[in-house]
Amino acid sequence: MIEVRDLTMRYGEVAALTGVSLSVAAGEMLVVLGPSGAGKSTLLRCINRLIEPTSGEVLVAGEPVPRDRAGLRKVRSQVGMIFQDHNLVPSLSVLKNVLTGRLSHMPTWLSVLQFFRGEDVRIALECLRRVDLDERAWSRANRLSGGQQQRVGIARALAQQPRAILADEPVASLDPKSARLVLNDLRRAARELSIAVLCNLHQVPYAIEFADRIVGISAGKVVFEGAPAQLDRQALARIYPGLETEDESDSPAQPAPDLRHVPVELSA
Numbered sequence: 001m002i003e004v005r006d007l008t009m010r011y012g013e014v015a016a017l018t019g020v021s022l023s024v025a026a027g028e029m030l031v032v033l034g035p036s037g038a039g040k041s042t043l044l045r046c047i048n049r050l051i052e053p054t055s056g057e058v059l060v061a062g063e064p065v066p067r068d069r070a071g072l073r074k075v076r077s078q079v080g081m082i083f084q085d086h087n088l089v090p091s092l093s094v095l096k097n098v099l100t101g102r103l104s105h106m107p108t109w110l111s112v113l114q115f116f117r118g119e120d121v122r123i124a125l126e127c128l129r130r131v132d133l134d135e136r137a138w139s140r141a142n143r144l145s146g147g148q149q150q151r152v153g154i155a156r157a158l159a160q161q162p163r164a165i166l167a168d169e170p171v172a173s174l175d176p177k178s179a180r181l182v183l184n185d186l187r188r189a190a191r192e193l194s195i196a197v198l199c200n201l202h203q204v205p206y207a208i209e210f211a212d213r214i215v216g217i218s219a220g221k222v223v224f225e226g227a228p229a230q231l232d233r234q235a236l237a238r239i240y241p242g243l244e245t246e247d248e249s250d251s252p253a254q255p256a257p258d259l260r261h262v263p264v265e266l267s268a
């Protein structure tokens with residue numbers, strides 16, 4: 001569904017990404033791990049064309065995204081975004097926030113009038129049901145907890161009926177219970193709606209619990225790619241150089257459950 005080929009992104013002298021290739025299949029939840037500054041956000045911005053990569057290719061649904069306005073419109077309608085701080089309009093109802101996910105499907109004159117069709121409302125309510133918040137549809141967004149607001153952000157992305165969702169550290173500011181609800185909603189949406197989900201995370205235990213597959217990035221390069229069970233100590237040391245391992249003489253790879261002792265917050 002999403003394919004990134006040999007992507008390089010330089011900000012002047014800084015090589016944020018170098019030769020990154022990866023793909024995310026429909027229905028798959030891919031988690032990208034990497035230390036602060038590794039290039040995770042840059043990768044998402046290149047995929048949805050918030051920034052133009054220095055070189056390399058991004059394909060969405062098998063097609064390269066053209067660099068013109070039509071290409072941009074297409075990628076924005078097919079790829080939903082979820083941000084760390086959910087970006088809801090606090091004074092609007094939960095339902096109206098989710099309905100903004102329908103804007104790209106509406107004729108311009110309707111969106112200008114902020115007039116939503118019954119069909120759009122039905123889709124928005126269905127998306128709220130998927131994150132178990134349909135009963136809060138008429139609450140003001142800022143009356144909800146941070147975790148609930150993030151799940152409204154997921155519903156808004158789903159209302160767009162995207163082929164893919166990019167999530168940049170969607171649980172960074174949430175307590176563990178809310179974080180797990182958010183990640184569970186994302187994974188379920190991926191599976192039930194065949195959406196390709198690419199999710200940047202800082203928390204290794206969440207990646208192991210929720211990812212179908214993990215890609216590790218360090219200093220702009222892919223240094224690991226595999227199933228959660230393959231994320232052993234050596235792999236973690238490649239992704240997080242300088243991370244102390246408990247027992248260096250322990251040469252055989254440790255199975256995944258041992259990695260749950262890795263600190264939840266690895267960012268600086």
Ligand SMILES: Nc1ncnc2c1ncn2[C@@H]1O[C@H](COP(=O)(O)OP(=O)(O)OP(=O)(O)O)[C@@H](O)[C@H]1O
Binds near residue numbers: 014041
């Ligand atoms: N607009 C920019 N101009 C110049 N350099 C940038 C810009 N955005 C990012 N960088 C640099 O590119 C590199 C990758 O940054 P990026 O934000 O993608 O990392 P990240 O993995 O998302 O980090 P974090 O986990 O802290 O969010 C860093 O060295 C960063 O300083």
Ligand SMILES: [Mg+2]
Binds near residue numbers: 040041042168
């Ligand atoms: Mg980032």
